[in-house]
Amino acid sequence: xxxxxxxEITKSFDDxxxxxxxxxxxxxxxxxxxxxESGSGKSTLLGIMGGVxxxxxxxxxxxxxxxxxxPEKDLAKLRRTRLGYVYQFFNLIPTMxxxxxxxxxxxxxxxxPSLYRDRFDExxxxxxxTAVLDAYPETLSGGEQQRVAxxxxxxxxxxxxxxxxxxxxxxxxxxxxxxxLLSDLNAKYGVTVVQVTHSEQGxxxxxxxxxxxxxxxx
Numbered sequence: 001x002x003x004x005x006x007x008e009i010t011k012s013f014d015d016x017x018x019x020x021x022x023x024x025x026x027x028x029x030x031x032x033x034x035x036x037e038s039g040s041g042k043s044t045l046l047g048i049m050g051g052v053x054x055x056x057x058x059x060x061x062x063x064x065x066x067x068x069x070x071p072e073k074d075l076a077k078l079r080r081t082r083l084g085y086v087y088q089f090f091n092l093i094p095t096m097x098x099x100x101x102x103x104x105x106x107x108x109x110x111x112x113p114s115l116y117r118d119r120f121d122e123x124x125x126x127x128x129x130t131a132v133l134d135a136y137p138e139t140l141s142g143g144e145q146q147r148v149a150x151x152x153x154x155x156x157x158x159x160x161x162x163x164x165x166x167x168x169x170x171x172x173x174x175x176x177x178x179x180x181l182l183s184d185l186n187a188k189y190g191v192t193v194v195q196v197t198h199s200e201q202g203x204x205x206x207x208x209x210x211x212x213x214x215x216x217x218x
Contacts, residue, residue, distance in 0.1 A: 002063030002159060003027050004049065004192070009058035011044055018044050020215045021058070028159070031186045031193040033206035041215040042196045043164055049194065050085050050162045051075045062160065080109045084153030084191075088165040090145045092137040092152075099133040102151045109156065116155060123151050126188070127181060143174030147181060154191065161185075163195040167202050179205040
């Protein structure tokens with residue numbers, strides 16, 4: 001497991017600077033909540049941490065690896081092996097079953113799902129998804145779909161899981177269930193969790209909170 005060090009990150013779109021020299025560190029095993037108003041730059045920051053976006057300046061170090069400087073091929077491998085990414089809108093593949101959606105990262109990385117059977121069984125049992133493994137996403141509730149998306153991000157045993165507004169599309173009951181699950185996964189497996197959220201209640205599940213305002217760290 002590795003610490004994450006974010007150093008002097010800058011990013012602009014259409015000549016408008018979105019992030020202005022943001023720096024902080026996430027210790028291995030932390031559950032960090034990044035809060036801020038819409039347009040503050042927090043989702044852009046998360047995208048840079050996950051290698052989805054390139055910064056204009058600065059570094060994101062995961063251990064001794066500079067994410068921002070990696071060639072695209074190595075960056076794709078990093079995302080498949082050491083990182084898990086969960087989007088607000090779930091991004092599940094509708095023509096695949098729950099089982100197939102969860103196992104997809106292993107298949108894309110050329111790994112045999114059978115080698116991860118114990119982990120798959122443990123995670124699906126822990127998240128109460130065993131009964132719906134052969135169902136399709138459209139038949140699931142929002143909370144169930146988000147749990148599937150979280151397991152898809154965790155199946156390859158990443159060091160870090162990054163979540164962009166994980167409860168943004170959920171009602172309050174499902175939001176509480178998902179946040180409790182993330183807290184339990186963080187405690188049980190030691191995976192580092194970094195979430196972007198506008199919800200004060202959701203942010204409180206983390207052990208640390210930082211706030212971005214107008215592209216800068218408060």
